Amino acid sequence: MEFPDVTIAVSELEHELENAKEKYSDASFEVFLVQKYESEISMQVLDIHSIAQSMRMYVAVRAAVNKQIGFTFTTSSYDFDSIFDRAYKIAKVSPKHEYFEGFPYFDKYPAVEGLIDYDITNFDTDVLCEYGHRIIESMRDVSFDVRIRGRLNVFTQVKRIFNTEGLDVESASTGMSLFAMMISNENDIVGGAVADTYYGHSIDIDFEKFSSDLAQRALNNHQGKPISSFTGDVLLVGDASAMLIDSILSMAFNGEHILTNRSPFTNRINEQVFSDNISLYSDGRLEGGFFSSPFDDEGAPTKRVSLVENGVVKGFMTDSETAKGLGISESTGNARRQDPESPPKIMPLNLVFSEGETSLQEAIASIKKGLIIRRISGNGSFVTGNISGIAKEATIIEDGELTKAVRKTMLAGNVYDWLKDNLQPLRGLMARAHLMVPPLLLSNVKIVGTK
Amino acid sequence: MIDNLIDAIDYFSPEADYLEIRYHKRIRNGVLVKNGMATASSGKLEGIFVRALIANAWGSYSIDSLDRQSIFHGIEMAIRSAESAIGLKHKSVHLADVEVNEDIVRPHVEIDPLDISIEDKVSRIQEIDKQVHEFNSKIVSSSTNYFDVSDTKYILTSEGTQLELYDTKVSLYISAVAKDGAETSVASSRIAQTGGYERLNDEAVDGLIKTVGERAINLLGAPMPPSGIATVILGPQLVRLLAHEALGHSVEADIVEAGSALRYKIHQQIAPSFLNFIDDKIGYPYDYGSLPGYDDEGVRVGTTYIIRDGILETFLHNRESAADFGVQPTGNARAQDHRFEPIIRMTNSVIFPSHGEGWGADEIIEDTREGYLLLGRNMGQADSTTEFMFGVGEIWEIKNGEKFRPYKGVTISGIAIDVLQQIDALSREIKRGFAGHCGKGQIAFTGGGGSFARTKVLIGGK
Numbered sequence: 001m002e003f004p005d006v007t008i009a010v011s012e013l014e015h016e017l018e019n020a021k022e023k024y025s026d027a028s029f030e031v032f033l034v035q036k037y038e039s040e041i042s043m044q045v046l047d048i049h050s051i052a053q054s055m056r057m058y059v060a061v062r063a064a065v066n067k068q069i070g071f072t073f074t075t076s077s078y079d080f081d082s083i084f085d086r087a088y089k090i091a092k093v094s095p096k097h098e099y100f101e102g103f104p105y106f107d108k109y110p111a112v113e114g115l116i117d118y119d120i121t122n123f124d125t126d127v128l129c130e131y132g133h134r135i136i137e138s139m140r141d142v143s144f145d146v147r148i149r150g151r152l153n154v155f156t157q158v159k160r161i162f163n164t165e166g167l168d169v170e171s172a173s174t175g176m177s178l179f180a181m182m183i184s185n186e187n188d189i190v191g192g193a194v195a196d197t198y199y200g201h202s203i204d205i206d207f208e209k210f211s212s213d214l215a216q217r218a219l220n221n222h223q224g225k226p227i228s229s230f231t232g233d234v235l236l237v238g239d240a241s242a243m244l245i246d247s248i249l250s251m252a253f254n255g256e257h258i259l260t261n262r263s264p265f266t267n268r269i270n271e272q273v274f275s276d277n278i279s280l281y282s283d284g285r286l287e288g289g290f291f292s293s294p295f296d297d298e299g300a301p302t303k304r305v306s307l308v309e310n311g312v313v314k315g316f317m318t319d320s321e322t323a324k325g326l327g328i329s330e331s332t333g334n335a336r337r338q339d340p341e342s343p344p345k346i347m348p349l350n351l352v353f354s355e356g357e358t359s360l361q362e363a364i365a366s367i368k369k370g371l372i373i374r375r376i377s378g379n380g381s382f383v384t385g386n387i388s389g390i391a392k393e394a395t396i397i398e399d400g401e402l403t404k405a406v407r408k409t410m411l412a413g414n415v416y417d418w419l420k421d422n423l424q425p426l427r428g429l430m431a432r433a434h435l436m437v438p439p440l441l442l443s444n445v446k447i448v449g450t451k
Numbered sequence: 452m453i454d455n456l457i458d459a460i461d462y463f464s465p466e467a468d469y470l471e472i473r474y475h476k477r478i479r480n481g482v483l484v485k486n487g488m489a490t491a492s493s494g495k496l497e498g499i500f501v502r503a504l505i506a507n508a509w510g511s512y513s514i515d516s517l518d519r520q521s522i523f524h525g526i527e528m529a530i531r532s533a534e535s536a537i538g539l540k541h542k543s544v545h546l547a548d549v550e551v552n553e554d555i556v557r558p559h560v561e562i563d564p565l566d567i568s569i570e571d572k573v574s575r576i577q578e579i580d581k582q583v584h585e586f587n588s589k590i591v592s593s594s595t596n597y598f599d600v601s602d603t604k605y606i607l608t609s610e611g612t613q614l615e616l617y618d619t620k621v622s623l624y625i626s627a628v629a630k631d632g633a634e635t636s637v638a639s640s641r642i643a644q645t646g647g648y649e650r651l652n653d654e655a656v657d658g659l660i661k662t663v664g665e666r667a668i669n670l671l672g673a674p675m676p677p678s679g680i681a682t683v684i685l686g687p688q689l690v691r692l693l694a695h696e697a698l699g700h701s702v703e704a705d706i707v708e709a710g711s712a713l714r715y716k717i718h719q720q721i722a723p724s725f726l727n728f729i730d731d732k733i734g735y736p737y738d739y740g741s742l743p744g745y746d747d748e749g750v751r752v753g754t755t756y757i758i759r760d761g762i763l764e765t766f767l768h769n770r771e772s773a774a775d776f777g778v779q780p781t782g783n784a785r786a787q788d789h790r791f792e793p794i795i796r797m798t799n800s801v802i803f804p805s806h807g808e809g810w811g812a813d814e815i816i817e818d819t820r821e822g823y824l825l826l827g828r829n830m831g832q833a834d835s836t837t838e839f840m841f842g843v844g845e846i847w848e849i850k851n852g853e854k855f856r857p858y859k860g861v862t863i864s865g866i867a868i869d870v871l872q873q874i875d876a877l878s879r880e881i882k883r884g885f886a887g888h889c890g891k892g893q894i895a896f897t898g899g900g901g902s903f904a905r906t907k908v909l910i911g912g913k
């Protein structure tokens with residue numbers, strides 16, 4: 001799977017951009033182009049189900065006329081001659097964006113390592129099928145009672161951004177993602193699902209271990225029992241820890257929510273809001289980080305941005321427009337397009353939470369009565385900090401030992417209160433897509449059971 | 452272009468057990484207004500998805516190019532992909548027989564959103580956002596998000612099916628944040644329907660603004676409800692969520708095969724004998740999940756009774772799973788767009804009582820001594836055991852048959868099969884037109900609704 005060649009598309013788009021500049025002298029334009037080769041297998045029950053390949057191109061154009069912005073996108077090169085006209089026409093009928101001061105221009109970018117694995121460029125579907133086969137066979141080695149639903153995906157991608165201010169940047173990357181959900185089906189009883197993911201720019205994963213560990217977790221989680229409500233300590237691990245941070249903090253420190261007064265941290269720079277063991281930063285340059293890149297999706301250089309330092313608010317994530325609104329001299333490089341059909345908006349690149357000294361094993365050993373939770377299915381509001389959800393893969397801890405799997409158990413509370421008083425990050429960061437999170441120890445919280 | 456598709460499928464048919472080509476063009480226009488600041492967008496997704504079945508192995512390829520050479524190359528690549536997995540498969544793949552269809556289906560649209568200028572849409576959505584903001588002086592922030600999608604599909608199979616399908620949907624989502632001193636509340640709701648711009652008429656939009664505005668204000672200062680198991684009356688929006696997330700996913704045949712708590716319950720009584728649950732693909736055409744007559748495998752669609760009079764009657768199937776289970780396909784193969792393979796998805800999920808078995812909605816409240824009325828929804832999830840978690844928009848305590856006081860919306864959970872069995876009252880009044888964007892590796896527009904339902908759930912309060 002070689003890298004896509006964007007030369008022809010870029011050449012055609014540059015030509016159309018020149019035409020648009022001549023035609024619309026009052027406008028400026030930005031072009032965002034992604035070309036991607038992708039291969040994916042889906043796994044179902046005890047088998048590889050299908051093999052998919054694709055060759056995709058997305059082009060998005062923004063036009064700006066006197067602070068009015070229009071956005072268009074297409075997947076078809078037949079639209080290149082009309083997409084600038086459409087963007088201009090939309091801009092002309094759109095209201096002004098108060099803080100928009102033109103598309104950015106930069107000419108210096110950081111070097112970011114770990115974005116390409118040349119092994120992926122040598123991939124073909126036979127190799128992918130072989131990896132899928134190893135995942136399924138490792139699961140079957142653990143038990144024939146465990147079944148899988150999952151996907152293994154590899155891609156090569158080239159991204160190019162240029163605008164009428166003279167900005168012109170291009171980056172290439174490779175990537176791999178693996179999602180697997182496993183369910184035990186022992187004795188005609190279906191157990192609770194367990195799931196795990198891997199995201200990376202390289203194939204840095206032991207497929208057999210990933211699969212056999214997950215299959216074992218599915219067996220362990222087979223028949224959780226309801227418990228009575230109690231107040232105790234809770235360990236949040238992996239996806240549970242990530243959910244807490246992603247659903248609340250990544251939104252609360254988004255510059256747009258500061259600017260629109262939705263975040264409780266508006267006007268609180270340099271104020272102590274959490275206990276001093278809490279730090280958080282966004283780092284678009286993190287080596288090998290899944291969302292690392294020299295530039296963001298409007299071409300601004302990525303940065304490491306401190307959001308919370310020892311419990312004190314230090315900054316917010318911004319794009320160019322929001323940075324101006326907040327009176328910050330330059331974007332923090334956090335403009336991302338969730339998909340190429342959407343205009344860039346502020347999102348974390350790699351969000352890194354502080355880790356502590358105590359290991360997970362030491363924390364387990366210290367707990368008299370508590371719960372370890374690997375996944376929470378729940379809701380959180382960054383406006384209020386309230387969160388509640390059910391523990392999807394959870395085990396009781398008694399006198400420092402993991403004892404039995406539980407179900408029908410809920411956790412509810414206020415994350416901002418926890419971060420002030422009773423949340424302790426443990427040692428060991430784990431990657432979860434755009435998050436690097438440690439296990440978290442919540443002391444003295446209420447667990448709601450149904451027994 | 453359709454001639455090139457027919458030529459290509461004819462040319463490659465001898466090389467595969469089955470071939471399917473889907474051309475999909477989606478035009479999408481949107482206006483997002485946040486606190487008065489609007490961003491308008493317009494775009495097009497267009498391309499071809501090809502699937503080949505060879506010796507029990509599926510291969511596929513998706514491309515954005517539409518010329519004859521690219522189409523032929525796409526089919527060749529799909530065949531090559533399938534060949535990669537030959538020999539690694541444990542399971543045989545068969546497709547249930549279906550009728551060969553040739554048809555053209557156009558939606559009933561009174562006002563085509565493509566005929567409304569982007570200028571008029573921007574102006575209207577800005578005005579709506581202004582009305583949300585001005586609904587009450589305590590509303591400090593608002594967001595209004597409009598979009599319309601217009602789909603064109605050609606579906607061709609090596610068996611001879613040739614379909615030309617058109618579809619139009621519109622969506623309007625509103626959210627508001629209210630503040631009063633240190634108290635903050637958030638409320639949101641959506642109208643999303645199949646049909647034209649007329650579905651967002653002034654009456655419907657005014658109702659949406661009122662619902663969101665009143666909810667945001669009511670929740671200010673409202674306490675958290677106590678935690679624990681409680682008697683609740685689920686509003687139709689939550690009943691749809693229960694039907695979709697907790698029950699519907701558990702009867703999708705691909706999930707059933709991987710592991711679902713309903714796997715061994717087929718043809719058994721799993722709900723009260725007065726309860727029915729349907730996946731209704733065309734019965735109420737305005738529902739957001741309605742299909743233009745056929746699914747993405749070219750199977751003609753209708754209404755599927757999943758639960759009839761309390762008995763689990765069928766799972767939801769595509770052609771492959773129908774063959775596995777020895778039943779007819781239910782027309783539930785859907786793909787997000789040309790980049791995705793069709794997988795088993797729900798359309799419109801509706802729970803309602805059997806004829807003559809329903810209560811008046813007010814009668815259910817009057818008959819409840821202690822409990823909660825749960826209205827509106829946030830996100831929802833469920834798993835293989837049918838254990839679910841839903842965010843609730845608004846909670847009212849009921850005392851002695853009357854609405855007493857509001858609480859903040861929190862999360863509720865339960866095991867759907869238990870919750871279903873504990874339903875002791877369903878209203879005759881059925882509300883439809885609720886909507887969701889369901890994620891199962893790809894996004895599907897889903898809709899439906901249902902009765903008010905009284906049952907018991909776990910409330911995750913203070």
